[in-house]
Amino acid sequence: MKLLLLALRRLAASLPALVLILVGLFLLLQLAPGDTVDALMAQMGGGDAAIAADLRRFYGLDLSVTARLGAYLWRLLTLDLGFSAIYGKPVASVILERLPATLLLMTGALFFAFSFGMALGVIAARRVNRWPDTLISTLGLIFYATPSFWFGLMAIVVFSVYLQWLPAGGFGDVAMGFTGWARVWDTATYLVLPVLTLALIFLAIALRIMRASMLEVQGMDFVRTARAKGLSDMRIVARHVLRNALLPMVTLIGLQAGTMLGGSVVVESVFTLPGLGRLAYESVVQRDLNTLLGIVFVSALLVIAVNFIVDLLYARLDPRITG
Amino acid sequence: MSGPTRREVFLMTGAAMVPMSAIAQATPRRGGILTVHFATEQRILNPSLQASTGVYIVGGKIQEPLVDLDAAGNPSPVLAESWESTPDGRAITFKLRQGVTWHDGRPFTSADVQFTAMEMWKKILNYGTALQQFLTAVDTPDAHTAVFRYERPMPLGLLLRALPDLGYISPKHIYEGTDIRQNPANTAPIGTGPFKFVQYERGQFIIAERNPNYWRQGFPYLDRVVWRVVSDRAAAAAQMEAGQILFSPYSSLALADMTRLARDPRFEVTTRGNEGNARTNTLEFNFRRPELADIRVRKAIAHAINIPFFIENFLGTYAKPGTGPIPSVSTDYYTPGSPQYGFDRAAANRLLDEAGHRRGAGGVRFSLRLTPAPWGEDIALFATFIQQSLAEVGIRVEVVRLDAAGFLRTVYNDHNFDLASGWHQYRSDPAVSTTVWYRSGSPQGAPWTNQWGWTDAGIDRVIDDAATEVDPAKRRALYGEFVTRVQNELPLWMPIEQIFLSTFNRRMRNAGNTPRWASSSWYDTWLAS
Numbered sequence: 094m095k096l097l098l099l100a101l102r103r104l105a106a107s108l109p110a111l112v113l114i115l116v117g118l119f120l121l122l123q124l125a126p127g128d129t130v131d132a133l134m135a136q137m138g139g140g141d142a143a144i145a146a147d148l149r150r151f152y153g154l155d156l157s158v159t160a161r162l163g164a165y166l167w168r169l170l171t172l173d174l175g176f177s178a179i180y181g182k183p184v185a186s187v188i189l190e191r192l193p194a195t196l197l198l199m200t201g202a203l204f205f206a207f208s209f210g211m212a213l214g215v216i217a218a219r220r221v222n223r224w225p226d227t228l229i230s231t232l233g234l235i236f237y238a239t240p241s242f243w244f245g246l247m248a249i250v251v252f253s254v255y256l257q258w259l260p261a262g263g264f265g266d267v268a269m270g271f272t273g274w275a276r277v278w279d280t281a282t283y284l285v286l287p288v289l290t291l292a293l294i295f296l297a298i299a300l301r302i303m304r305a306s307m308l309e310v311q312g313m314d315f316v317r318t319a320r321a322k323g324l325s326d327m328r329i330v331a332r333h334v335l336r337n338a339l340l341p342m343v344t345l346i347g348l349q350a351g352t353m354l355g356g357s358v359v360v361e362s363v364f365t366l367p368g369l370g371r372l373a374y375e376s377v378v379q380r381d382l383n384t385l386l387g388i389v390f391v392s393a394l395l396v397i398a399v400n401f402i403v404d405l406l407y408a409r410l411d412p413r414i415t416g
Numbered sequence: 417m418s419g420p421t422r423r424e425v426f427l428m429t430g431a432a433m434v435p436m437s438a439i440a441q442a443t444p445r446r447g448g449i450l451t452v453h454f455a456t457e458q459r460i461l462n463p464s465l466q467a468s469t470g471v472y473i474v475g476g477k478i479q480e481p482l483v484d485l486d487a488a489g490n491p492s493p494v495l496a497e498s499w500e501s502t503p504d505g506r507a508i509t510f511k512l513r514q515g516v517t518w519h520d521g522r523p524f525t526s527a528d529v530q531f532t533a534m535e536m537w538k539k540i541l542n543y544g545t546a547l548q549q550f551l552t553a554v555d556t557p558d559a560h561t562a563v564f565r566y567e568r569p570m571p572l573g574l575l576l577r578a579l580p581d582l583g584y585i586s587p588k589h590i591y592e593g594t595d596i597r598q599n600p601a602n603t604a605p606i607g608t609g610p611f612k613f614v615q616y617e618r619g620q621f622i623i624a625e626r627n628p629n630y631w632r633q634g635f636p637y638l639d640r641v642v643w644r645v646v647s648d649r650a651a652a653a654a655q656m657e658a659g660q661i662l663f664s665p666y667s668s669l670a671l672a673d674m675t676r677l678a679r680d681p682r683f684e685v686t687t688r689g690n691e692g693n694a695r696t697n698t699l700e701f702n703f704r705r706p707e708l709a710d711i712r713v714r715k716a717i718a719h720a721i722n723i724p725f726f727i728e729n730f731l732g733t734y735a736k737p738g739t740g741p742i743p744s745v746s747t748d749y750y751t752p753g754s755p756q757y758g759f760d761r762a763a764a765n766r767l768l769d770e771a772g773h774r775r776g777a778g779g780v781r782f783s784l785r786l787t788p789a790p791w792g793e794d795i796a797l798f799a800t801f802i803q804q805s806l807a808e809v810g811i812r813v814e815v816v817r818l819d820a821a822g823f824l825r826t827v828y829n830d831h832n833f834d835l836a837s838g839w840h841q842y843r844s845d846p847a848v849s850t851t852v853w854y855r856s857g858s859p860q861g862a863p864w865t866n867q868w869g870w871t872d873a874g875i876d877r878v879i880d881d882a883a884t885e886v887d888p889a890k891r892r893a894l895y896g897e898f899v900t901r902v903q904n905e906l907p908l909w910m911p912i913e914q915i916f917l918s919t920f921n922r923r924m925r926n927a928g929n930t931p932r933w934a935s936s937s938w939y940d941t942w943l944a945s
Binding site: 125126127128129131132133134135136137138139140141142143144145147151178179180181187190191246249250253254257260261262263264362363364365367368371372375378379380 | 458459460466467468469470540542543545546597598602603617619621645646648650651654657658791818819820821822823824825829830841860862864865
């Protein structure tokens with residue numbers, strides 16, 4: 094009950110921000126030259142003015158900006174995200190189709206980045222200023238400094254073009270029509286490279302934070318006390334240091350879940366995954382306002398949800414923090 | 417290190433083997449899946465409603481036009497078996513193929529042709545609405561005859577050259593009584609073609625499979641066609657190398673990747689099969705700028721740009737200097753000998769001086785804004801080249817880059833540009849999509865039309881006469897006059913001629929064997945093992 098109340102309070106606090114973002118984005122897109130009919134004309138390779146006028150009526154673009162904004166917000170109240178101009182079906186179903194790829198990519202990358210980042214960070218902190226630390230820190234710096242599209246393309250060149258171990262792109266083998274476990278395995282092979290590519294940069298950040306935070310906690314009084322008590326080294330690291338050093342990491346997860354949703358545009362394009370990032374990019378280029386606003390809305394909800402879980406985790410890790 | 421590496425030796429032996437295996441497999445093999453690069457997803461896939469290469473590449477395998485082009489570029493029968501025109505060009509009769517069925521089993525009849533022509537070509541199809549603007553009715557005396565009736569004479573040659581692109585037929589029984597723009601069949605097309613639509617996953621792929629009841633007995637050879645949506649060009653090139661994609665149409669890969677793949681014996685990069693999709697690079701002048709309204713300035717700008725140098729260094733062997741709005745692949749209407757503006761920097765400077773634009777501070781005469789279209793790497797390169805070339809003669813150019821929607825709005829609706837550069841697509845006959853660039857009276861906002869603030873009554877008259885001239889020889893003479901006149905006036909300049917490039921995996925056979933092959937139905941295409 095307390096949890097539910099907390100969740101509701103969080104949501105209520107985020108609502109004004111959400112509305113501001115949606116209205117702001119709507120107005121911002123009005124400033125971009127051209128509308129969705131111009132984008133369609135570009136795709137069609139031309140057409141006369143009567144066709145354009147006809148299409149503007151069809152897409153409801155003959156109304157004023159305020160009328161369209163009002164209509165959009167009114168529909169949103171009834172949880173109707175509207176109709177997508179480029180896909181010709183409700184925005185909600187368009188987003189629902191694209192959500193699995195993005196969620197798989199995001200959770201996979203987050204899981205990989207933080208588990209390996211944590212492990213490498215702990216190792217580096219335990220061997221600080223010795224060769225494992227230097228090696229791990231250098232690797233982290235390289236991962237952090239390299240743009241992910243380059244990593245992606247290089248991974249494709251090495252693993253798909255030369256070694257032919259993994260597929261170069263896509264989301265499952267379309268020709269074979271796998272079902273059941275075969276399909277799960279098939280999809281997994283398509284996700285290995287994009288997940289790794291997306292994860293590397295976050296892994297670098299995670300390991301640096303973890304290393305610094307481990308070093309900080311290691312020097313604290315209670316660690317000295319634990320050691321004086323005669324606890325084993327393993328137990329000190331696992332129970333006392335790690336648990337306290339995890340707090341900044343959990344914060345990072347909350348912050349980066351949002352970044353990853355947006356940051357996957359590049360990875361989704363390079364690996365041709367049907368995710369939200371590419372959909373958002375396409376919507377901007379095609380001036381499909383409803384779809385874009387819908388994506389922002391859904392992404393905002395996702396970020397709110399992730400941050401809520403992070404808050405709960407805080408309380409679990411450190412009983413002094415309560416909701 | 418000298419001498420070939422192991423990899424090079426391997427590649428060389430591969431190159432030597434290709435012709436042999438081609439000979440060994442001269443008899444078509446049935447089966448196989450052709451995977452195709454689909455670079456830009458379209459809103460609809462029905463070519464009766466949208467005339468664009470992005471639609472033909474998919475819809476052209478599922479639906480069929482009345483006529484297509486044969487290997488020599490002449491109209492060849494598809495759903496229409498024969499045609500004839502009355503001498504006055506006001507009634508054109510098509511005899512339709514019998515025994516053809518739609519993918520859902522219903523028979524194909526003249527009612528489908530009538531419905532498609534009146535409700536789709538005349539009302540919705542881009543370029544179709546202009547072509548069929550004087551179509552008053554389609555009579556159907558029987559189930560296999562369709563008579564097109566025109567208010568003004570329609571040259572048979574024009575109609576037959578336009579129909580491969582603008583003549584796709586849709587099923588009346590699916591569309592009648594519905595909102596055509598919203599019909600679900602627009603993204604799940606039902607046609608008469610060699611391949612039946614199976615599935616479209618947005619952002620991922622489209623699948624079509626062999627139509628077992630196809631009217632061409634024994635065709636098609638392929639089991640399936642799968643289009644893979646790949647918007648990133650580098651990723652698409654990698655997928656070609658990994659064998660995930662066998663064919664990339666319409667210059668959809670990066671120039672650097674195509675150059676690289678052309679040297680790889682597994683691939684062929686060629687203009688073959690795209691001759692019907694010629695385009696010219698444009699330089700469009702806004703006459704609302706007083707400087708540009710002066711013919712001497714326009715000629716000076718043309719003289720200042722070294723086109724052969726640009727082509728040689730940036731576009732390679734796949735482009736050549738253009739001579740005007742009608743490209744040289746148009747055997748019927750190409751007119752050599754029209755006025756040309758070769759590279760001559762001294763002449764450019766002299767013309768600018770004569771026009772009264774003396775060099776001011778820093779040697780600058782005046783400044784212009786150049787807005788390049790965002791499609792095609794060559795346009796971006798050409799914009800930079802124009803900027804540097806014009807700096808040499810004292811015209812400072814600021815390049816304003818916009819995305820597709822922004823470009824069309826800014827140039828063709830808001831007229832907020834001085835120079836613009838993009839592509840003009842030539843669609844087999846000048847009346848389809850070429851003369852609109854010059855004819856005055858296009859409403860504001862119509863893309864790729866005369867929005868320059870320039871009119872010439874003489875040129876308008878030639879354009880109108882040619883569009884309704886039924887005598888082929890007279891038509892040809894009128895277009896000769898048109899080219900000469902516009903090259904004299906230079907309201908826009910079309911200095912480069914290009915043909916789209918196809919990148920084929922060499923396993924593909926009967927690929928690129930007609931002038932609009934990428935758009936055609938692929939009924940005879942097969943894959944070597």
